[in-house]
Amino acid sequence: MDLSLSTRTVDDRTVVEVGGEIDVYTAPKLREQLVELVNDGNYHLVVDMEGVDFLDSTGLGVLVGGLKRVRAHEGSLRLVCNQERILKIFRITGLTKVFPIHTSVEDAVAATD
């Protein structure tokens, strides 16, 4: 299982739909995508994790890196995730306090702080 990525624009947000496994092998692809989006001026990102089957700390590191980049431009990075096994990883690392996690893309796109 590889990583699949697709992006679309909803209102002023850029939604990145991620599918498959995010691990040490595939995470660089996600990092590149996030860096490219930020370099192109997209500072409000929503990462949709509903299609993710596996996420490890390398993936978490990439998401934290993405958050740092958008924050440098006063942007935001929101996650969409309902899968318990993925949410668990955010909880045990304390990252639920760092990322706003939403139950749907609509919810994430509509959210302000």
Added chain:
Amino acid sequence: MATVELRFSALPEHVRTARLVAAAVARRAGVDEAVLDEVRLAVGEACTRAVGLHLSNGVEAPVRVTLTEEEKKFSIEVGDESPTSAALVSGSHPEMDDEAEGEDEMGLAVISGLVDDVEVTSSESGGVIRMSWPTSPQPLVS
């Protein structure tokens, strides 16, 4: 003696293979289905860390994974041969300026958050992460 032993070149693409093998052997050993996700994640984290240590230190030796079925538990050992393993365990830098280092810390955080029985040891010849999970008493094979 290990039930299954795996050695792989320290490359990111092989970490998935290690996860799949570990989960398959754990399932056969009687580790609860609900815990297999944790086994998969923990062994992946340990292997990722070992691969990172080998790559960043130019260690050409393979990463070792031993999967051992014991009477009431299933044990996994992931061993690296990186001489700086010890320094990395003790010298922590929690800030995320260096993303790779942050990931290493997070990998250990995930392992210790997931696995109740875990031990990280290191010496000048490398480090070992030992983890174990309880197994159900009855064999899965009918």
